[in-house]
Amino acid sequence: MRTSLYSILCIVIRLGAVMLALGSIERMGYMIGQGGYSSCPAEQQWLARGFFAFGMLTSFLLWLYPGPLARLASARSAQQVFESPVSAADMQWIALSVLGMYWIMTGILDLSELGYRYVWMSELLGTGEAAMRSLHGQIAYDALEVITGIALTLGARGLAKLLQKMRYAGSSGMAARKASPSEDSD
Numbered sequence: 420m421r422t423s424l425y426s427i428l429c430i431v432i433r434l435g436a437v438m439l440a441l442g443s444i445e446r447m448g449y450m451i452g453q454g455g456y457s458s459c460p461a462e463q464q465w466l467a468r469g470f471f472a473f474g475m476l477t478s479f480l481l482w483l484y485p486g487p488l489a490r491l492a493s494a495r496s497a498q499q500v501f502e503s504p505v506s507a508a509d510m511q512w513i514a515l516s517v518l519g520m521y522w523i524m525t526g527i528l529d530l531s532e533l534g535y536r537y538v539w540m541s542e543l544l545g546t547g548e549a550a551m552r553s554l555h556g557q558i559a560y561d562a563l564e565v566i567t568g569i570a571l572t573l574g575a576r577g578l579a580k581l582l583q584k585m586r587y588a589g590s591s592g593m594a595a596r597k598a599s600p601s602e603d604s605d
Contacts, residue, residue: 522568
């Protein structure tokens, strides 16, 4: 597989754009779901809408035009070509494993932050039980994030193979690969 630093940076910038968009949607959904949005004054609602729109617009522009930012980050080595014997399926497997590890780490970090928040809220509210009840939803979300990350990390190879099969299911290239005797020995 041959690629350049510029194309790798474009991929990473687009991944960041997707994460920014999903984070903006998640934060706005959390605010609306908790009821805090409707109880805020109108100025704060407009401010929240503005931050949401800014996040979505920024992610949209980064998705469409990652090149200028990649050129700023890569400078002269942008045209340097990297060669690797890693196939596209293996690269997808690695990417899914990294995503799974990211979810595991963010879930664990968020759970540890909830521990600090629990201590703070129990001091504020006076009882640990009331503080714990207010954090149940976030604990469940973070635990699900850790479990999903573990499942993705451990099942990344199978998922990558399944995605490759789905992608090339109807193409003649996949039929030619299945017919070759070297593939049957795997």
